[in-house]
Amino acid sequence: MAEARVAHxxxxxxxxxxxxxxxxxxxxxxxxxxxxxxxxxxLRRADESLAARPGELLYLPAGTRVDVRNVPAQGAYEAEGVILSFDLARYLPPGAEARERQQVCKLRVAEHEELDAALSRCLEAFERGLPAAVQRSRLLELVAWLGEAGIDPFVAASDLRVRLKRMLGERPAHPWRLPEVARQLGMSDDTLQRHLRREGTGFQQLLLEIRMDHALMLLWTTERPLAVVAEQSGYDSPSRFAERFRDRFGVLPSELRRRR
Structure with a gap:
């Protein structure tokens, strides 16, 4: 199985x-x-709801769990943006100040023009296929402007679930096994299982969620063939992948692709 690692x-x-x-x-x-x-x-979670419109930026920190609905206007919904890899954090200067605002938030473009411009430069670098070093430098500029807005995308999280999501999400197609993950976290298999039970989940369930959310993102953001999306989400069998995806989101991957 070809494994796709998330880039910067x-x-x-x-x-x-x-x-x-x-x-x-x-x-x-x-x-x-x-x-x-x-x-x-x-976006909706629990009793909270948030709607972003043209002229607004929406920041979503890692670990955000929400119901998502994209509502068209005049026949279409359209958005663009950047998903940041935690690998970027190792290029930041040591001792960078941690910020406090790490929840979902909405920013007005008129009040954050430099951040909006930095986002445009990142998208241009991807669209033009500029060298990886240039893409990285523009992403780091975006991170710096997020910092000016009081946002640290890479703030450390003590929540084990979020830590696992970060680690497994960097390599969603890898054939992860609980002993390997426990070893990387510096704990025994039993300790990891006990922590996961306390958080109301299990290792296989968490891995399934990571892979399905990764597949959804690929279907939203790329034109990769469905067989490739399945493979890069950890499935050798496209039919098995489609079944799991429908169980998770209530729609087949092929149907979602047609509706875009």
Whole structure:
């Protein structure tokens, strides 16, 4: 199985014409900054809701679990943005100040023009296929402007679930096994299983969530063939992948691709 490792960042471009697609309990494995171009992006969790419109940026920290609905205006919803890899953190200067605001937040472009411009430069670097070093430098500039807005995308998290999401999400197609993961975390198999039970989940369930959320992101942001999406999400069998995806999101991958 070919394994795809997440690069320093991934461009996010979504265009959707359907109004009846609601993705429930989606978890963002990596921090992301989204710019809405047309329509609305609606997020809901518990009793909270948030809607981003054109002229607004939406920051989603790693570990965010929300229901997502993209609402078209004049026949279409369109958004673009960047998903940041935690690998970028090792290029930051040591002792960088940790910020406090790490929840989902909405930023007005008119008040954060430099951040918006940095996002445009990142997207340009991806679109033009500029060298990896140039892409990385532009992503680091984006991280710096996020810092000016009081946001640290790579703030350390003590939550074991978030730590696992970060580690496994960097290599979603890898044939992860619990002993290997426990060893990398410096704990025994039993200790890891006990921690996961306390958080109401198990290792296989967590791995399934990571792979399905990764597949959803690939279907939203790329034109890769469905067989490639399946493989890069940890599945040799496209039919098995499609079944798992439908169980998770209520729609087949092929149907989601047609509705874009």
């Amino acid at each position: 960042g991934l461009p996010l471009r979504v265009r959707q014409t359907e109004t009846d697609l609601l993705f429930a309990d989606v978890e963002w494995g990596s921090p992301a900054l989204v710019r809405v171009l047309q329509g609305q992006k609606q």
